[in-house]
Amino acid sequence: MTASLVLTAAAQGVDELIAALARRGYCVVGPRLRDGAMVLEELQGAASLPVGWTDEQEAATYRVHRRDDRALFAYAVGPQSPRRYLSPPRKTLWSALRIEGGFQFEGEADEPPPYAFVGVKACELAAIAVQDKVLRDGPYPDPSYVRARQQAFFVGVNCGSPAATCFCTSMGTGPAVEAGHDLAITELLTAGAHELLVEIGSDRGGEVMAEVQSTVSWRPATDGDREAKHQIVAESAVRMTRRLEPTVARDVLIANLEHPRWDDVATRCLSCTNCTLVCPTCFCSAVEDVSSLDGDRAERVQRWDSCFTLGHSTLHGAGSVRGDTRSRYRQWLTHKLSTWWDQFGVSGCVGCGRCIAWCPAGIDLTEEVAAIAREKEQ
Amino acid sequence: MVPEMPAEAPTIANVTGSRAPAGPMVPARYRVTDHRQDNADTVTISLMPIDDPIDDPQPGQFTMLYAFGVGEVPISVSGCPRHEGVLMHTIRAVGATSRALCRLEPGSVVGVRGPFGVGWDVSSAEGSDVLIVGGGIGLAPLRPVVREVLAARERFGRVALLIGARTPEDLLYAEEVERWRAVPDVHVEVTVDAASRGWNGHVGLVTALLDQLPITPSLTTSFLCGPEVMIRVVARDILEAGSPADHIRVSLERNMHCAVRQCGHCQLGPLFVCADGPVVTWAVAADLLAVRRW
Ligand SMILES: Cc1cc2nc3c(=O)[nH]c(=O)nc-3n(C[C@H](O)[C@H](O)[C@H](O)COP(=O)(O)OP(=O)(O)OC[C@H]3O[C@@H](n4cnc5c(N)ncnc54)[C@H](O)[C@@H]3O)c2cc1C
Ligand code: SF4
Ligand code: SF4
Ligand code: FES
Numbered sequence: 001m002t003a004s005l006v007l008t009a010a011a012q013g014v015d016e017l018i019a020a021l022a023r024r025g026y027c028v029v030g031p032r033l034r035d036g037a038m039v040l041e042e043l044q045g046a047a048s049l050p051v052g053w054t055d056e057q058e059a060a061t062y063r064v065h066r067r068d069d070r071a072l073f074a075y076a077v078g079p080q081s082p083r084r085y086l087s088p089p090r091k092t093l094w095s096a097l098r099i100e101g102g103f104q105f106e107g108e109a110d111e112p113p114p115y116a117f118v119g120v121k122a123c124e125l126a127a128i129a130v131q132d133k134v135l136r137d138g139p140y141p142d143p144s145y146v147r148a149r150q151q152a153f154f155v156g157v158n159c160g161s162p163a164a165t166c167f168c169t170s171m172g173t174g175p176a177v178e179a180g181h182d183l184a185i186t187e188l189l190t191a192g193a194h195e196l197l198v199e200i201g202s203d204r205g206g207e208v209m210a211e212v213q214s215t216v217s218w219r220p221a222t223d224g225d226r227e228a229k230h231q232i233v234a235e236s237a238v239r240m241t242r243r244l245e246p247t248v249a250r251d252v253l254i255a256n257l258e259h260p261r262w263d264d265v266a267t268r269c270l271s272c273t274n275c276t277l278v279c280p281t282c283f284c285s286a287v288e289d290v291s292s293l294d295g296d297r298a299e300r301v302q303r304w305d306s307c308f309t310l311g312h313s314t315l316h317g318a319g320s321v322r323g324d325t326r327s328r329y330r331q332w333l334t335h336k337l338s339t340w341w342d343q344f345g346v347s348g349c350v351g352c353g354r355c356i357a358w359c360p361a362g363i364d365l366t367e368e369v370a371a372i373a374r375e376k377e378q
Numbered sequence: 379m380v381p382e383m384p385a386e387a388p389t390i391a392n393v394t395g396s397r398a399p400a401g402p403m404v405p406a407r408y409r410v411t412d413h414r415q416d417n418a419d420t421v422t423i424s425l426m427p428i429d430d431p432i433d434d435p436q437p438g439q440f441t442m443l444y445a446f447g448v449g450e451v452p453i454s455v456s457g458c459p460r461h462e463g464v465l466m467h468t469i470r471a472v473g474a475t476s477r478a479l480c481r482l483e484p485g486s487v488v489g490v491r492g493p494f495g496v497g498w499d500v501s502s503a504e505g506s507d508v509l510i511v512g513g514g515i516g517l518a519p520l521r522p523v524v525r526e527v528l529a530a531r532e533r534f535g536r537v538a539l540l541i542g543a544r545t546p547e548d549l550l551y552a553e554e555v556e557r558w559r560a561v562p563d564v565h566v567e568v569t570v571d572a573a574s575r576g577w578n579g580h581v582g583l584v585t586a587l588l589d590q591l592p593i594t595p596s597l598t599t600s601f602l603c604g605p606e607v608m609i610r611v612v613a614r615d616i617l618e619a620g621s622p623a624d625h626i627r628v629s630l631e632r633n634m635h636c637a638v639r640q641c642g643h644c645q646l647g648p649l650f651v652c653a654d655g656p657v658v659t660w661a662v663a664a665d666l667l668a669v670r671r672w
Contacts, residue, residue, distance in 0.1 A: 094399035096446065102407060102428070102487030103446045105393040139653070140402035140638035257669050284642030287403070287635045291447040298447040300403070305641070312643055314633050316472040318606070321632065327671035335645065342648035 003206065004199040004221040005213065010072060010187065013196050013216050014046035017155065017183075018118065020211045026116035026153055029085060031078060036064055038078030040085070043118060046072060057163035057353065060362035070194065073119050073187050076163035077352050081124055081280035085115050086148045087135060093287065095299040103298070111144075114151035120181070121159050122174030123166075126350040127280035128154075129180055133344040134283045153204065156181035160232040165353030167242040167366060173350040175236040176229075177201075183209065186229040197225045242356075244366045246347040249337040252373045257330065261372045266326035268361045273306035275355035275363075276332065281348050284312065307331045333365060392429060402638045405444050405489025406432055410482045411464060417548050419471045420515065421480040422456060424464040425490065432490055434460055437522035438497030438629060438657045442637050443467060444489030445482070449475035452634040452652070454519035455493060461525050465490070468518035468550065494637040496657050498627055500526045503599035506625070507535040509591065511584055511612050513542040513604025517550045519629055519656075523601050524558060531563070535598075538565040538591040542584040542604065546570050546577045565592055585611050588619070595619035603629040610667060613660045626660035647672055 007013030021028045031038040033050040043049065055075040056063045067074060096103040117124075128149075135145040156177035159168075168174030177184040182205030186197040199221075200206045212218075276282045286305040291298045305312060308328050313321035322328045340348030349365070356364045392398055392407075412424035432441065435455040444450040453476075457466025471480040482488060500523055508527055512520040527534055539558060543549040549568060559566040567587050569580035580587060584604075595616050602609050609628045617623060632651040635641040644651040647666045649658070666672060 093401075093403045097394065098446060101485065102409070104391055105399055105404070107394055108397045108399050135640060138639050140640065142403075142640060143401040257672070283640065285635065286641065286643075287450065289447055289449050295447055300450075302403070305635075305643070307642065307645075312633065315631060316476075322671050324671065331645070331672070334647075339645070339648040343650065 006219050006221050006225055007196040008217045010194040010196045011046040016212045016216045018043055018045055020208050021116040027113040028116045030118035038075055040080040057165040057357040059356050059364050060359055062357045071189055073157045074161045076166055077121055079278050079358055082117050083280050087145050090303045093300040093302050098296045116153035118155040120154050120156045122177045123168045123350045123352040125180035126173035130281040154181045156184040158186040158229055158233050159236050162236045162240050165356040166240050167244055168351035169237040169240045170243040171246055171351035176233040188228055197221055197229055242366050249369045250341050253334045253338040256372050259372050262326045262330050265329050265368055268363055269325050269329045270361055271308045271325045271328055273308040274358045276306035278354040278358045405491045406430055407487050408490045410484050410486045413483055416550050422466055422468040424466050426464055432492050435493035436497035437500055437526055438519055439493040439495050441490050441492030443479055445475055445478035448478040451475045456518040456521045458522050470515045494652055495655055498523050498601050498657050504533040507593040507598040508537045509593055509598050509600040511540045511602045513608040516604030517541055519603050536593050538593050540584050540587055541568045544571045546574050585615055588615050595621040600626045623661040624659045627657050628663050629656045
């Protein structure tokens with residue numbers, strides 16, 4: 001589908017879009033400025049967005065700045081991704097009560113609402129497609145993920161503001177929204193006008209837009225608008241100086257499992273788990289029993305886990321298989337960039353750059369791969 | 379021999395509300411029908427379903443066993459319902475959950491998910507010699523292999539069973555091992571790390587007994603389970619003796635929280651041990667285990 005149109009008043013257009021989605025029963029989620037970072041929270045209207053703000057990211061650095069305009073989507077990705085909603089950090093799998101002669105399951109809690117995500121970058125959509133392969137498309141789909149995923153509505157944004165940490169271009173996952181969206185927005189901000197080019201990506205996207213068009217001013221999209229969009233994403237692509245070649249990374253890492261660089265990075269890595277927790281594709285989880293004080297009620301709780309913890313690979317009697325930071329960092333990087341291909345046929349990295357910005361030690365995976373590629377063992 | 383169904387297998391309502399939880403992480407409830415203390419820290423429990431039973435497991439597959447309010451752990455099937463009439467697990471008490479499972483008396487209820495993973499594929503060994511090597515609790519997942527081979531003894535060549543235990547008192551299934559020993563054309567050897575009084579058998583590593591076995595390595599299918607160090611040495615030795623790597627099957631152990639390829643804990647390089655294993659051939663395992671701490 002290529003149907004497209006231009007909402008001629010950007011903020012009002014987003015207000016109406018959010019209202020239309022809310023009327024359809026969605027909990028509308030998007031970027032909001034909170035405690036100095038763009039987080040993903042429920043949006044009430046365009047004013048909930050970080051209007052006129054942008055971000056600056058570098059290794060171990062994330063800062064927000066004011067812009068001198070009223071741009072709605074002029075920032076890269078923050079620490080949170082839709083993963084937080086589709087596969088939440090903590091969820092109850094089931095609960096049970098002790099009864100005479102055994103235990104009995106409790107009825108399931110209410111389902112979370114369907115989510116509509118507004119302002120989703122191409123790398124996020126690519127990350128969701130990666131998580132789909134893990135949680136939805138395997139032999140044992142996760143029912144709560146499948147439900148959340150099927151219901152979710154995505155308003156993508158063609159990225160005009162990559163951070164210095166981004167490298168989606170080289171990963172082939174952005175900056176243009178090309179798949180997985182219901183609607184794709186390009187923010188057209190010039191001296192005289194603040195408009196949104198909206199491209200329709202699905203039937204339900206078309207239905208929502210029809211409703212929006214009936215309440216706000218709009219005009220058909222022109223070749224000029226489409227040209228402006230290409231210009232914006234092309235400039236973003238050029239601005240991205242960090243690079244990772246996905247198939248090169250795959251082959252280089254697996255061939256260099258004993259490279260001295262792993263020792264080197266181990267002296268810098270704090271095993272803090274930040275990278276795995278901000279990564280939009282990481283899926284590791286742990287399941288724990290939480291019992292009531294009297295022991296008569298038990299809940300099975302699944303929470304995000306990380307391969308940087310010792311417990312991740314604990315074996316009774318043998319301790320942790322990956323007992324040192326070197327082996328844990330190697331697991332993270334080789335899984336993400338190499339063995340993920342064996343398991344799921346794609347890279348586990350979409351180039352969002354979060355793990356670079358949120359690493360307190362400023363470790364940059366693109367640089368680690370480059371170093372290993374430069375000084376190959378073989 | 380199929381033991382009788384327990385007199386009354388009481389059914390208990392599945393769920394308090396109307397919507398029962400569903401999905402691969404929700405166990406079926408089973409009742410403990412028998413509890414046998416195998417040695418000081420190891421117990422074999424027999425289970426009968428309360429809810430819809432799990433699919434019939436293959437030897438080498440495992441289940442996730444849940445102890446109410448404590449936790450859930452991967453435990454190999456040590457007796458298949460089609461052989462025994464009940465689902466059997468042999469559990470060594472090492473931590474909170476395995477201890478809780480070992481304490482369960484007949485009548486108690488556990489959760490069971492599964493069966494999971496790739497099993498031993500015993501029938502693929504038909505026509506060849508068979509070597510079974512179990513160290514410690516590693517004998518548990520091999521017990522169904524022995525049962526299956528003995529049930530169709532004529533389909534296999536020479537059969538050797540090598541069992542290692544820490545001490546004579548730690549030996550699993552002691553009475554059953556004696557019965558296996560009594561089968562005419564099955565060669566059984568038991569060795570212990572440390573002998574105690576009255577022990578007349580072998581002392582030392584299982585590997586010391588390998589070259590005395592009446593099998594032809596190049597024509598043998600091997601099934602190995604035990605500590606990873608034992609697996610490495612035994613696999614190396616039989617490989618050197620001429621057995622092809624893809625005829626050596628080993629059962630791997632990794633931390634597991636889901637068994638359905640989603641928690642990430644069981645990874646070994648490209649493998650999810652819960653789904654691509656636990657049984658893999660040495661052709662697959664050798665390179666992966668050669669990388670320290672992978
Ligand atoms: C495929 C497979 C088959 C197994 N079959 C048997 C069997 O037949 N009999 C038997 O006694 N044991 C078996 N084990 C080992 C058994 O799962 C562990 O002893 C058990 O998980 C220990 O849990 P715990 O809570 O008692 O101990 P803790 O040490 O308190 O466990 C702490 C955490 O580490 C995990 N963990 C610790 N050790 C292991 C381990 N070895 N494997 C996986 N997770 C571990 C636990 O699940 C838990 O999350 C098997 C393991 C695997 C992977
Ligand atoms: S590995 Fe880093 S750059 Fe790649 S998807 Fe994860 S957080 Fe983003
Ligand atoms: S093993 Fe590590 S890198 Fe791989 S998904 Fe789990 S936490 Fe992420
Ligand atoms: S045990 Fe969870 S992925 Fe294998």
